[in-house]
Amino acid sequence: MSDARTAVIDALAATRPRDRFVRRSLAALLLLLAGSWVVGGFDAGEAFSERRLRNLARFLQEVRPFPLQGRDWDTGVALGWARDLLADRGYRAALHTLAISILAIVLAAAAGIPLSVLAARTLATPEPYLPGGRPPGRAVRAGWRVLSAATRALLIGVRSVPEYLWAFLLVAILGPIAWPAVLALAVHNAGILGRLTAETLENLPHRVPAALRGIGASRAQVVAVGLWPAALTRFLLYFFYRWETCVREATVLGMLGVVSLGYWIDDARARGQHDAFLFLVLLGACIVLAGDLVSALARRIVRRAS
């Protein structure tokens, strides 16, 4: 290869983006993942002991539909059994699960939007986008900084607690009704939606809101008219994406006593009805898939309309 060509290749290679922080972080993460096997002391070998394999064999036998155990496979009987299960618990559980997820994500959006305005660095200042008439006092500026930082800390804190834990606490306080599941999902996702929306608001071009400020709009007016319509498309994409996750979580929150699918799954397991247990777990998977499809469809509609 000629010297000129190697020189060109070397020059190109030298311009590749190299970020030392990223590379060290990646190395640290990979070290952690690999090292966990060394340090963790997991006793994976015990999982395949004689007793556990017998347990597994018995479990696999018990997941056959109850009317078919000990007999040959009969599709008609199996379908009848499935229909009975669906009519008895399946449909209601699925409906409740979906209802919980929808209400939770709507409440999360309702809470997340105002919080996002407080968390957006471009908006949570005494003079967003353009300086005003009188320069604000030091106390006012400090106050806004504290409010903005506190909101962002709140969003991070609320996001860091898993939904299941929120629901656990709320069930202890409110009892096994639907509110704990709805609120747990709503609070956790408000943190996520708030953070994502704040980023979206920050990244919108400054021309339109600055112009509105220039003609004297207040912060609320700038957000409502200058930022929100442009941010709506992105917001709806995040909204449906998080709804999909809410559906997944709503199925398991039932295990805390709230009447969603998880409740009936745990109930079947506790009663030793391993056939119904597996059937309901598979039903949960179908609900999640349906949610995935609806969410993908909605997101495609939103993207095409914008």
Next chain:
Amino acid sequence: MAPDVPRRPFPVRERGAVLATIGAAALASAVVLDLRPGDLVPGRGLELAGRFFARALTPAWRSEADFVPPGTSPLPWNALEAAGTTILFAAAAMSLALVLGLVLGFLASTAWWADDPAGGRSPGRLAARSVLPLLYGAARVLITGMRSVHELLWAVLLLAAFGITDLAALLAIAIPYGGILAKVFSEMVDEAPRDAAHALRAAGASGVQVFLFGLVPAAVPDMIAYAFYRFECALRSSAVLGFFGFPTLGLYIRQSFRSTNYGEVWTYLYVLIGMVAAFDLWSGAVRRRLLA
């Protein structure tokens, strides 16, 4: 960034329809669940709530149990140890999930075989071209099955089948996360910009070479960013698995809560929040630099 002068009017009518539909769905859901605003005021739970939240600012530094066996480690050390176990479980599960995600993601991606120009009619080539779509389809179905079951449901399933063992916890997280990673990785590679790939193909590279050197490097930053995000989710899932009996933070939270030692609960909660928030800040910094 949006263009300065839009070429089409903004879809105002569709916006109203979408928001109205969402609002109606929310109302219907509230009706289905038979929710009453009155239920939000805790009746008997109010006292418990009061006692619990009163301890928010005074987490325990010492075990609050009535009887503490001699030789038990002090509470803050216990909490940090539990956090360490949580991280180790999440890391081991994530390593399995990454392997699954990379292998299945490769099989579920069409980019390495779909555009191959019809070169050669050797029996090996023909066999490959009829087998590969089946492999792709099988991978897709497997991935969908793996990721549709929530990790806690996998945990319940594996506990019922295997009993309580470390592997059950690891697989409970690794299986769904492997599926999710596979789906996301395959999509990232399939949607990566094709310029470098076309150039390599014009220079005569084979299908797999084009894939490995033309497509994958373009998708790698997104893949790494997503892997960091997934690990954060794995940390949270690992903590929650403690509620099912595994030795992570969730176990201690549940135990202390049931024994009404609310100060201890707050100690564990703060450690959990600190752990996840710290990782969130780190992974956020990495992702910002990767995706810039």
